[in-house]
Amino acid sequence: MRVLVRIIVSCLAVYCPNLLAGQDTAKLYRRQVNVTRADSIPMERENAYPYSSLHQLLKGNAAGVYIQEPTGEQGAFSSIALRGTAIPFISSKDIYESQPTVILDGIPLIMDHPFSFDIQLFGYNRLGPATNIFSAIDLNNIEKVEVVKDFGRAAMYGPRAANGGVILLTTKAPVIGRRKISFNTYFGMVQRPHIHTTNAKFENDFRQRFYDKYATTEQLQTYPLYLRDSTNNAYYGPSNWTDHYFKNTPVYGVNASLSSGTERANFMFAAGNQRSANTADNSKMDRYNAMFEINMVPLHGFTVSSMISASRLERSRSSWLRDRFAEMQYMPDLSSPLPPNKQYYGQYLNEFNKSFDDNKTNEINGYFKMNVKLGDSWQITSMFGFDYNEGLRDLFYPSTLLEKVNYLSNYFGYNQRVFFNNTISYNHTWKQKHHLTVEAGENFQADYHRYNYAYAYKGPNDLIRVNLLHSDNTKSEYLSPKSFNHALIFSFLDKQRARLLSFYGRAAYSYDDLLDVSLLFRADGSSSAQPDNWWLYTPTFTGGVNIKNIWLKDQEQVNTLRLQASWGRIGRLMPDDRFGEGPQYTSDMSFSNNPVRFSYNGFPGISRAYSSGYIGYGITWPYAEQLNINVSSALFNNKLQVSLDLYNKVDHNMLLGVPFGAEYGYNFRYKNGMDVRNRGIDLGVKVNILPASSAVQWVPGITFNYNRNTLLALPDGLSELTIANGTKLLRVGHAIDQYWVLENDGIYNRDTDIPVNPTEGRRLNYKGIPLQAGDPRWKDQNGDYIIDDKDKVLKGHVLPVLSGGFNSDFYWRGFTLGCSFYYTLGRKVMNAEVADRFDFINREGKIDMSAVKEITFWSKAGDYDKYPLYNPWSTVDAYRIDQDMFLENGSFLKLRNLSLQYDLTTAKWWNKKGKVNGLSVYATASNLFTITPYTGGDPELVDFNGFDTGYSLPLSRTYTIGLKMDL
């Protein structure tokens, strides 16, 4: 009945390590041994769900892990916040820098580097396939997922754990002594949703109210053409674009593994394929995996193990106009949006389907490990490993899509990590009570990121879709383009190297399973730090008391009670190799709409890095310190398992671009000195409610995280700082993820309602513009009769204050009914989609991103009646985004998953002596419902700023049926 052991994946593994994962300290010196895995956590249940990434698995399953998926699109980039964030999110780059490291069998997986954003005009997606690398992991092969947040353990990974910890994945170990073949397959459908569509009549009616109230004759004349003609069937006809946009789509997955061997040599081979899909916009992803793992013991005490795993992801991406224009960095005339009528939308799709957009990601990683045991006490382990992933994107848009300009782009980029670990450890027990471990280790990790990217406009026709070059190297035209105009071909190459060299020593002592202490001291050298500051030395201490064994031996109700505390310091790597150079020169000749100018008059030109910020000498390592206190307990005959963590994590000396030096040409200057604290509680509880004798078993579990983020200090002792082009405020004593908004208090209906400054006789104004009837009534917080940034207040949080999941499983005679809920509280969402809709005046008659209207423009999400009817022509920008009118409660509760499994081997008629050892069938349903006060779309799908821009594919309702079999 392996399915019966329903264990909340990672949370309890971390919090009750003694219960589920063996003793914490024991783990450390046994962690290199692959052959015996006493601490396995089955992932049987989670394998039933059609997750398309590791992120989706983690969602709600581990306390303190918050997953931010900006879209329901398969394989799209999503992010993890472990115990909040210490990095203020200013641009998309910051998300990359705040991601925790995922470690697969000791291989720290390398991620995409955000440096490609440097050449991108728009930061919506990273260049290339922009596929979530963690979609490449086949979760069927994973035996255990652990989220290690306690620095007592995480400090072993050094700077890789700076973003709140590390996520450890352990692949399944080969079986010993027999042969095992496992299959897991499922098939299902994603279901098309029903949404409220609109057409030009709706839009016209919506806008007419504003025109009736405020428009001048001149303004009436510039009414958009597509809304003007009510006989135009394309816009005024039935709005049925959803027939083309949403489809019921099949999904499937298949995984097989073969494992066999003896004590001396064993292996496992696994292969799998998964198709995941979204109901919207024909987007889907295929994953192909293969994995091979062997262990050998050629001599007694000498173990060699090796693993190699390869994956390929192929992704059909959503076809937002925004993303297409952002990729092309060029926009057509936008005065006629896509029509909502199926017939006309279909014509566009016909042309669109002549384009191609191939997104491929290949990943290969592996390790080779040797372990030598010298006697009972000494052990030497050497491990060599690598992780390589490459992204390819080949793109072609025909000329019919964009005013006779076709477009071609090719991207090839890779990330490569090689590492080398050596450890020597000494392990001894005296008198069966005193246990000592001493370990010393070295770790070298070299990263290399590189990409080649080229794009070209205006090929000769739509049949030539490849930019061929002349290949005859004897001719003068060698390597010049054959058919594309060389003046319209833009090519880029960039690379980034980073090395990390670490040494550490660790000593741990435990006394008779009653007390334990340990000390870790490490030195980390990073190539991204400045030469006089390459090395950082950090300590970590842990201590634990087994309360049960010391004081509560007689308490039968208490099965386990442990108190574990740790304090540690971990360095944070600098995100870019530029920081190591000090004052530097770079190319900085770009301007609006043209992000990549490296030359003038055909010569390269460089200067100080004015736009990307001044980096002086004396930049030092940022580091994080965390105090963690864990109480874990099992009570009432292990029926109630509780693990509670209190943490106080302070990131010190963080780098921040401080706005500075406009009179020296600089945007900002990087300075150390930002301190951010994340303080909170992680809680995991699992209860076995019914007595063991009952035929029905009910095991609910809950994970819970409460996190309070506080900015403790800013560089130069500043008390506040505006960042992100004046859209965000960092204020000491407040959280770094707050919205900075004006407070709405209604509307000024008459000029006479507008207050006048009694001393100067000047009317209330917005930054010098006198307010008029029809303008918003913003709260003048400081009473100076001027509405400006001083009247903006910090409100709400982008990241939730409370988040977690709730799982419940019922077992009855081989049936398992499971459900998992996911919830967040204390989180706000900026309803940017509605704000954009009301700001229509500033979004017409332009050729820029704000004027782009997607096909989803013809749908209604939200309650338009709750907003006041401001004058949209007002120069105070009445429907600006930075006002609390659009800020909404983004809390939600979702039923993410529901599943029913039946284990056929428990049936009476089952032939227990047959060749089939395990057989179960299951059915699942995902994304069933959401309860939220949010009036817009799905409150979960927002960007890193907490903005619901409407640019997200839905988290589709998915139903699957599947079968698992073990031979």
Added chain:
Amino acid sequence: MKRLLLIIICCCCTALTGCNKLLDINSSHAVSEENFWNSHQDTRTALIGVYGLLRAALADNNAWWMYGEFRKGDFYAIQRQDMKALIRNDLRAAYPLLEQLSNWRRFYAVINAANMFLENVGNVRIRDPKYSEENMRVDIAQMRCIRAYVYFFLVSVWGDVPLITASHDGQFTLKARESKETVLAFVEKELLQAAADLPYKYSANDPQQSGSYYNETNTRWSGVLARKHTAYAILAHVAAWQGKYVDASVYGQFVLDNYSKGGSYYIGTDELVNSNGFFKWKKDNHILGFNFDWGHVDASFSGHLEELTLAAPVVNKALPDIYVPKDTILSLFNLPVDERFSLDTLTGVPTSQRYFTNFNSQIPIFSKIKVIQDGNVADPSFRIYSSTIIITRLENIALLQAEALAVIGQQQRAIDLLNTIRDLRRIKRYDSAREGDLIDAIFRERRKELMGEGWRWFDLIRYNKIKQNDPAFMSLINSGGIFWPVSDDVMKQNPLITQNPYWQ
């Protein structure tokens, strides 16, 4: 056992020194201080960097025209609210465009880069024997000339601005605004000194610059860099801006006496408006201009007037962002057979419409400047442009000189110069009886000749300063409303900077 641990840690620590080699890698997208300012390649790169930064500053948000052309100018915005606000001089309106334009950072980047150059060029002279004294002298003169021009532009846009003449690299200090007069005195001094060292041409065996400049031919440098007459042309503009018309006439005369040495000449109307004419590429005739070299993959979508003014049928775009209304065109181009634009008064049909396309539609397209793609094809499908940002040209200087002479009372010489331009455009010579005031006639000619070249607003200011007959505009001048507000971002990072009083 603790001792063992200590030993291990000690061993590790000693090993560290040897490991530093592993950590010593150079960034592949930034050049460190020690790897720069070593050779003449570095000076060329830095020199080009300064020009490139200035081009970026002028092209960013089409700043050159936003500052100089549209404020209370001849263009009218159809739908763009931000442009409408700019045109009616409502510069504090809450639009990102206006906020970005009120930030002077990009211009100070040019100044800082020039200061860095001036401070470090001596090192290259020491380190690289191939870098000659003459080469250094010419480079320094160019940097001083460009820096002075940027200060002049800063003053004409913002009024009082901080005057920073050193890079202060690493030891940045906050600076307050300096009075316009002080800054312009510095500008004038710098330009005069720079002019002495500048050649008329590069790689053309000019007495001031012998041999090929940075091993490139004359055509490569045509009209790209600051030259002697560039400095004098800027000096003429600086003096005129200050109302020092006697000085202006001296500087202007220098240009008019020497322009042929630099390869300048008066251009015919067809050359002016052809898509492969004056505005295309780089030319000796560009007294100061910033090119977007098509052949070197430098064409761009922004940074060209065409982005705002062109629309169907010239390019694929339904409506232009801005246009010159018919009434303005008709009242302005009221002389027969004007090659730029004229109307047959009897039939109402344009006899020449080189400046405008589709005059008979409701929204005429201002198509004087239209270097679409490389300018050689009339292909409306792709809105990428390679027109050069022309700061000043010979006709501009000639009319400026006419203005200066008219103000200081040398009427006949002024009329001669005005007629030089009018002959060029095939319109009747100036007749004071029919056309009235000479100053008015000169400014009207400037308005037509330089339409869309970024001078209208500055001309309006000079005109009103001379005439003093428009009380509304005079109050704008006197209260500082002719200057731009300073961006909030700038004031936040430097508390010594105060807002222009008019915009408080």
